[in-house]
Amino acid sequence: MRATLRAVHARREHYGRGHVATYAPGLANANPDDLTIAICTVDGRELVVGRGTQRVSLQAVANPFSYAIALELCGQPAVHAAVGVEPSGNTADTIELDPLRARPFNPLENTGAITVAGLLAEAGLDGPALLDRMSAFAGEPLRIDEAMLAAEYRAASRNRAIANLLRAAGVLAETEPALELYLRQCSIAIPVPAVARMAALLAAHGQRPGGPRLTSEQTARDVLAVMYSAGMHHASGEFAVEVGLPAKSGISGCIAAVVPGRLGIAVYSPLLDSRGVSVRGLAVLRDLSRTLDLGIFTPGATARTR
Template sequence: MIDSDILCDLILANKHKCKGGEVADYIPGLKNANRESFGVCLIDSNREVHCAGDYEEKFTIQSISKPLVLMLAILDNGEDFVFSKIGMEPTGDAFNSIQKLETSNLRKPFNPMINAGAIAVSSMISGASAEEKFNRVLDFIRKISENPTLDYDEEIYLGEKETGNRNRSMAYFMKNDGVIEGDVEEALDVYFRQCSIRVSAQDLARIGLFLANNGVTSSGERVVSEHTTRIVKSLMVTCGMYDGSGEFAVRVGIPAKSGVGGGILSLVPGRMGIGVYGPALDPKGNSIGGYAILEDLSKILSLSIF
């Protein structure tokens, strides 16, 4: 069992760590975040909600969109097609690294949790235009977060589009190698928009519970198969915290996906979903405060799946 007082205590105990991180500034708009914002929300299998701190504050989802859009791509295309274009292995490199696209014998992105892999996944979403594809992504995330009001941040989207030259270079490289089959700019537009969707820690906790319950919403609707959620959760464990995923698995031991907007989506299979927010990041792009509070929670509640 969890008491909301425990979450308040953990927020107070770890808040000072946020001062040691840096807010992402390479995307216009992200640099305006308050580095001392800090919130957590936990929803257990009984649907009991426990929150503390700035759990209702909105921020852009960024890379946390990657496992979510992956589920939709598998629904649209099937597992075999998706993973004929993208691998399942950790890279050990930064999330925005391009070097292995050319130097590896794999000749495709190592996994869907790095930028190159996620852009390839975005290219697989069904639709007649970039707008239709993104609207399907948005509707899907609204459904699994059980929040029909979710929308995207136009300013962040335009900033992503303006400054995303490294992502653009990856996309055209993959087009040349046959990883991306459709229009490159459409794929990039979907990717930039999906990263700009605004969520709260509570939204992330609801998505985490959806994954913890193997693809079933609180109303009992099955949205994706248990097998697909198992794929996603496995990739979150091995690749979800960028090139810090191995250490996170040792220290915390639960599936998680971080984003440079400061959020971390995490879950304990069959038990709970957890969302945290703290825009002060460590050098690998993970929320310093969010990482710390998940590590403490894992110890206190014996959450590790290992």
């Protein structure tokens, strides 16, 4: 597998055109040529090609994991009463609710992730406690990038509008605790291999590789289902066909993908397409899925997870 990673990295290192996110200095100053690929298997083996020691901004890749925390703390009925599990076909930051239910479409778009943050805040989870849980998922201590957090607050007009919409719809009780927790999770600084470990936790059905169980199998299943249908936002259908894995993208250029029962993958490249998805990240995951037969509907995939 190491040879495959190196070959894919070499093939995609200078692939494609795009832009880096510009609303925060930490994103705008990213090297557009960076490309890191990390894999963590369910038994804890790790492979990294690229700059594995650099910390990147977790951004929306945090959303599946805050959703998992909410399912564990609040229970599935309470969470799903507040946020749906349907793909919307919208951009991640759309200011829109499901018109049939007057709630967010799913927990991975900004509307749903802010709702989940509100549930966590109501359950008594504060910023340090959320960071502790994310660190447990990652298998190492994580930290908040304070400069990124300050930039997130400066650029929070749209997310604040979403929070106000959620409060007006009766989804959120208070806007500020939800918004604060949401912006904090976006501002987590994390090494790319740690993102792969977080993905591997889901691949192992809630069991941290080489460590304790951190979520129930049901929670992991729910998270993976929503990642598959909605994790790449309005690129989710294309990704399902071309790659065939549960995944979540973020505006920093990081993508986490899960091969259930086998491994977690993290790819970081800050060059984004018009949808805000990493150009090289998509290409790398497409290559890996096809070369290694990783897609969940690939013949024999079910047998390989047993």
